[in-house]
Each structure stands twice: as C-alpha cells, then as structure tokens.
Amino acid sequence: MSEEALRGLVSSRSMSRGFPRLGRFIFAECVAGAYLLVFAPVAMIVLISFFAQEIVSFPANGLTLHWYANAWARPEFSRGLLTSVQVAMATTAIGVPLGVAAAIPLVRSRFPAKAGINVLLLAPLALPGVVTGAGIYMMYVAAENVLDTDIKGTMVGLVAAHTMLTIPWTVRLVVASLQGLDEAIEEAAANLGAGPFTVFRRITLPMMRPGIVAAAMFSFIQSFENLDLTLLLVGPGRITLPVAMLNYLEFRMDPTLAAVATAQIVLVGALMLVTDRFVKLSRIV
Amino acid sequence: MAILLVPACILILGLLVGPLCLMFRISLNELGPTQLMVEALSADNYVRAATDPYYQQIVLTTLGVALLCTAITLVIAFPAAYWLGRVENRWKSVVLIATLFPLLVGNVVRSAGWMALLDRDGLINWGLARLGLIAHPLQLMYTPKAVVFGIIAVVLPYMIITVSSVIESIPLQLEEAAANLGASPIVVFRRVVLPLALPGVAAGCTLVFVLCMNTYATAVLLGGPRFKMMAPAVYDQFIRSNNWPMGAALAFILLLFTMAFTVLGSLGFARRYGKVPRGPSERLAPA
Numbered sequence: 042m043s044e045e046a047l048r049g050l051v052s053s054r055s056m057s058r059g060f061p062r063l064g065r066f067i068f069a070e071c072v073a074g075a076y077l078l079v080f081a082p083v084a085m086i087v088l089i090s091f092f093a094q095e096i097v098s099f100p101a102n103g104l105t106l107h108w109y110a111n112a113w114a115r116p117e118f119s120r121g122l123l124t125s126v127q128v129a130m131a132t133t134a135i136g137v138p139l140g141v142a143a144a145i146p147l148v149r150s151r152f153p154a155k156a157g158i159n160v161l162l163l164a165p166l167a168l169p170g171v172v173t174g175a176g177i178y179m180m181y182v183a184a185e186n187v188l189d190t191d192i193k194g195t196m197v198g199l200v201a202a203h204t205m206l207t208i209p210w211t212v213r214l215v216v217a218s219l220q221g222l223d224e225a226i227e228e229a230a231a232n233l234g235a236g237p238f239t240v241f242r243r244i245t246l247p248m249m250r251p252g253i254v255a256a257a258m259f260s261f262i263q264s265f266e267n268l269d270l271t272l273l274l275v276g277p278g279r280i281t282l283p284v285a286m287l288n289y290l291e292f293r294m295d296p297t298l299a300a301v302a303t304a305q306i307v308l309v310g311a312l313m314l315v316t317d318r319f320v321k322l323s324r325i326v
Numbered sequence: 327m328a329i330l331l332v333p334a335c336i337l338i339l340g341l342l343v344g345p346l347c348l349m350f351r352i353s354l355n356e357l358g359p360t361q362l363m364v365e366a367l368s369a370d371n372y373v374r375a376a377t378d379p380y381y382q383q384i385v386l387t388t389l390g391v392a393l394l395c396t397a398i399t400l401v402i403a404f405p406a407a408y409w410l411g412r413v414e415n416r417w418k419s420v421v422l423i424a425t426l427f428p429l430l431v432g433n434v435v436r437s438a439g440w441m442a443l444l445d446r447d448g449l450i451n452w453g454l455a456r457l458g459l460i461a462h463p464l465q466l467m468y469t470p471k472a473v474v475f476g477i478i479a480v481v482l483p484y485m486i487i488t489v490s491s492v493i494e495s496i497p498l499q500l501e502e503a504a505a506n507l508g509a510s511p512i513v514v515f516r517r518v519v520l521p522l523a524l525p526g527v528a529a530g531c532t533l534v535f536v537l538c539m540n541t542y543a544t545a546v547l548l549g550g551p552r553f554k555m556m557a558p559a560v561y562d563q564f565i566r567s568n569n570w571p572m573g574a575a576l577a578f579i580l581l582l583f584t585m586a587f588t589v590l591g592s593l594g595f596a597r598r599y600g601k602v603p604r605g606p607s608e609r610l611a612p613a
Binding site: 064068071072074075076078079080081082083084085086089096097098099100139140142143145146147149150152158161162164165167168169170171172173175176177178179180183201202204205208212262266268269272273283286287290291294298299302305306309310313317321322 | 327328330331333334335337338339341342343344345346348349352402403405406409419422423424425426427428430431432433434435436437438439440441442443445447448449452453475476478479482483486511536539540542543546547557560561564565570573574577578580581584585588
C-alpha cells in the first residue's frame with residue numbers, strides 16, 4: 042500500500058495534530074513494513090505459480106498456467122485436496138451443531154460448574170496442536186489394539202479430531218451472537234402462543250444466524266488448513282493437503298507446489314468474501 | 327437444557343482430556359532394550375530432557391526463538407496496531423479482513439512463500455545481486471534468522487489485532503488533551519498511549535510467545551533438519567525414533583510451558599489492572 046493511501050486512511054483527526062511530517066512519514070513506513078512482512082510470502086507464492094521455469098529463479102522466463110494442471114495431475118495433491126475438503130465438510134457438518142447446542146445453555150441457563158465447563162469447551166484452542174495430536178495418536182493406536190480396527194489414518198479418526206478442534210470457535214461465536222439477543226422477543230413469541238420449538242425455529246435460530254455462518258466458515262477453514270494436529274493422524278492414502286504440501290516442501294519448493302498453495306489461498310479468500318456478504322466479519326472478529 | 331452440553335463435552339473429554347492423561351502416563355514408561363515400550367513409573371524421561379545436552383539445547387533454542395520473535399513482533403506490530411485501532415470506520419472492515427486473511431491461509435503456504443524469497447535463487451538474493459550489493463548468493467535458508475523472520479510474519483497479525491483492540495478503546499481525546507497541553511507526539515506515546523495499551527501488549531505478547539514456542543511448519547521448512555525446536559522434536563520422537571515415552575515427556579513439557587506462560591500472562595496483568603482484558607483468541611470473537 043502506498044504511503045499516500047496510508048495517510049489518507051489514517052483518521053486526520055488523530056494524526057494531523059502535532060505529528061511533524063517526518064514523524065508521519067516514518068509511522069506510515071512502519072505500518073506498510075509490517076503489512077509487507079505479512080503479505081510478501083503470500084504474494085510471492087501466487088507470483089511463482091505462474092513462472093514458466095521449473096526451478097524457482099528470477100526473473101520469470103515467461104508465464105504459464107501449466108503448473109496448475111501439473112499439480113492436479115499429481116495424486117498426492119489432487120487426493121489431498123479431496124481428502125481435506127471431505128474432512129473439512131464433515132467436520133463443519135458435525136462440529137457446528139454440537140457447538141451451537143453447547144452454546145445455548147452456556148448463555149441461557151444456570152448449572153453447576155459452569156465456569157469449568159466453559160474452560161473445557163474452549164481448551165482445544167489454547168493447547169498446542171502437536172501435543173494434542175500426539176495424545177490423540179497414542180489413544181487411537183491404543184484403541185486400535187483393543188478394538189482390532191483401524192482408526193488412525195481413517196476418515197472417522199480425522200473428522201473426530203478436527204471436530205474437537207473446532208468446538209471452541211463455534212461456541213465462542215454463537216455465545217457472542219446469543220448474548221446480543223433480547224430475550225424479550227422470545228418471551229413475546231411465547232406469549233403470543235408459539236410453542237418452545239416454534240420459538241426456537243422462528244426466533245432464536247434466525248437471530249443466531251450470523252454467529253452460525255461465521256462458525257461454519259471458521260470451522261471449515263480451521264479444519265482445512267490444520268497441520269499441527271493432523272500430522273500424526275494421517276495414514277497411507279489419506280493425507281490432507283497441508284501435510285502433502287509439507288512433505289513435498291521438505292524436498293523442494295517449485296511452481297507446482299506454488300500452484301497448490303495458490304489454490305488454497307484462493308479458496309480461503311473466496312470463503313471469507315462469501316461469508317462477509319452474509320455477516321460482517323469485522324463486526325464479529 | 328444443560329443436557330445440550332453433553333455431546334460437545336464428551337467429545338472434548340474423549341479426544342483432549344483423555345489423550346493428555348494417557349500421554350502423561352506413557353511419559354512415565356521406559357523404552358525397553360528391543361525398542362519397545364515397557365510399563366514403568368519413572369521420571370527418567372523428564373530427567374533426561376532436563377539434563378541431556380541434546381534436549382537442553384532444543385528447549386533453550388525454543389525459548390530463545392520465542393522470546394526474540396515476541397520482542398521483535400511487538401515493535402513491528404505496534405504502529406500497525408495503532409493505525410488499525412484508529413483507522414476510519416469505512417476502511418475498518420477492509421483492513422481487518424486483510425489482517426485476518428493471512429492467519430487463515432495457513433503456515434505451510436506462508437513458509438513456502440518465504441522459501442521462494444530466501445532461496446539461493448530467490449527474490450532477495452536476485453534483488454541484492456542486481457543492485458550489485460553481493461557477488462555471491464547469501465545463504466539465507468536453513469538459518470535461525472530465516473526461522474525468526476518466518477515466525478514473526480506468521481504471528482504479526484495476532485499481535486496487531488490484539489493490541490489494536492485495546493488502542494481502539496483509548497479515547498482519542500486523551501491524546502488530543504496531552505497534545506494541547508504541549509506534549510510532543512513522542513511524549514504522548516510514552517506517557518498516554520503506551521501505558522493505557524499495556525494490557526493489550528501483555529495479552530498480545532503472551533499469545534504470540536505461546537504460538538512461537540509451538541511453531542512446527544516454519545521451523546521445519548525454514549530451519550532445515552539441523553535446527554531443532556520442541557514441536558518438531560516431539561514429532562520426531564514419535565515418527566522417526568519411535569520412542570513414545572520420550573515423545574510424550576517432551577510433549578508434556580511443551581504443554582506445561584504453554585500453560586504456565588498463559589497463566590502467568592493473565593495473572594500478571596490481572597493483578598495490575600484488576601481484570602483480565604479480553605484475550606487475543608477471545609478477540610477473534612467478542613464475549
């Protein structure tokens with residue numbers, strides 16, 4: 042972002058008073074620098090994916106879309122993408138209802154040990170992914186020995202672990218949207234003769250919608266891009282896209298990988314923009 | 327109605343609390359002479375992690391990298407956080423989404439981007455050579471510096487969002503009053519903005535420090551095989567060495583560090599400011 046644009050963005054009230062020209066210039070450079078550091082690698086990946094040469098070097102010898110076809114032709118990436126999308130969809134479909142169900146009593150009713158349960162429901166977000174993943178890995182192996190069936194590296198095993206991981210997001214987002222909800226509206230509906238189920242379906246649920254939509258997006262993306270927790274839980278033939286990318290990158294970084302990464306960037310960006318049309322992300326976040 | 331909580335709680339008890347208990351139990355086991363796990367009740371693995379220079383080095387590297395990254399991140403993030411906290415309303419949502427977007431793209435993708443920048447034939451070496459500043463490509467990849475920069479870029483948005491949420495709540499009139507009374511911008515920053523933003527700074531630093539300690543992808547991809555941090559070391563114990571007890575012990579140590587710093591962070595400013603400000607991850611969803 043240019044310095045002009047930055048200056049334009051900063052509220053004139055806050056900046057014009059007292060800040061000398063040089064100070065404002067340095068400030069704008071610092072802000073631009075921070076965002077450059079964050080965006081440079083993302084922009085770089087997108088750029089590289091169009092380079093004609095097979096080994097990353099500068100400048101480009103021409104531009105091509107060949108690497109996208111090449112990436113899709115590699116089974117680890119096409120199957121990885123498919124696996125990740127399936128896992129993320131199943132995780133969202135199971136995790137969001139579970140999280141919504143848990144959020145309602147957290148806001149609406151009193152019960153013992155409420156604070157403790159709140160901590161428990163938010164815990165997966167606070168604990169390191171590799172540690173949690175290692176624990177689940179050992180438990181899956183132990184359960185496999187007892188039950189004599191595969192769990193590690195199966196769809197069920199992956200979806201169960203990811204669902205656990207996304208519960209805090211859903212709980213938090215839905216609790217936030219429920220707290221802003223005026224209970225008097227529900228009472229009015231009940232007074233006018235609506236049964237509890239009708240009240241829920243016609244009043245509570247629609248009013249929770251922004252929270253639920255945002256929760257679905259965060260759950261999907263969280264599951265789709267998760268690496269730390271997933272690392273130990275993948276198995277032969279069922280490797281998620283981030284793990285496939287990591288395995289590939291340990292040997293080389295090339296435009297094919299950049300094409301895969303760009304596809305993930307576009308997917309995440311598109312999901313955020315679509316979600317933002319339904320609920321203003323800036324108001325939720 | 328409380329019955330609605332049961333499924334989510336069972337899931338977390340079964341797939342988080344249960345596995346962590348199992349992990350603690352396994353960390354007390356020993357590795358038998360045939361590389362198989364032997365039931366035991368010993369603290370040997372913890373003693374080894376604390377005394378063996380190999381593991382000491384891993385723990386120290388992890389703490390050092392986390393500390394350095396947190397400090398640099400704070401310095402780089404503060405101006406951006408101030409800007410985000412004060413940006414005009416119609417731009418706010420655009421800037422927030424732009425800040426959030428890299429977080430959701432994933433660490434593997436961003437590490438790959440750094441690889442393209444830092445490689446021998448990467449953009450930085452090419453640019454420096456074109457400018458005539460270097461005769462031979464610099465070795466940037468597989469250095470601790472690369473890891474530090476990679477991690478900083480990953481955690482910056484968290485710090486920006488956390489600190490900006492506190493800056494937003496500082497009334498602009500306070501700054502204007504100070505300025506009217508003759509304080510220079512630097513004095514306004516040092517005496518007004520910074521003290522009031524401290525709860526956000528503390529919350530941001532706690533979160534960022536913990537995230538840095540748990541780095542996996544960035545450390546593996548930018549640090550190379552010889553650079554060892556704790557999260558990759560845990561993975562190696564399970565997959566490469568097949569040493570579950572040691573892996574479990576290392577994982578438990580990492581978990582304890584994470585929890586200790588989180589608790590210390592929140593206690594530290596709870597005592598000082600009377601209440602715990604909204605934490606960073608909470609910031610991603612207002613209470």
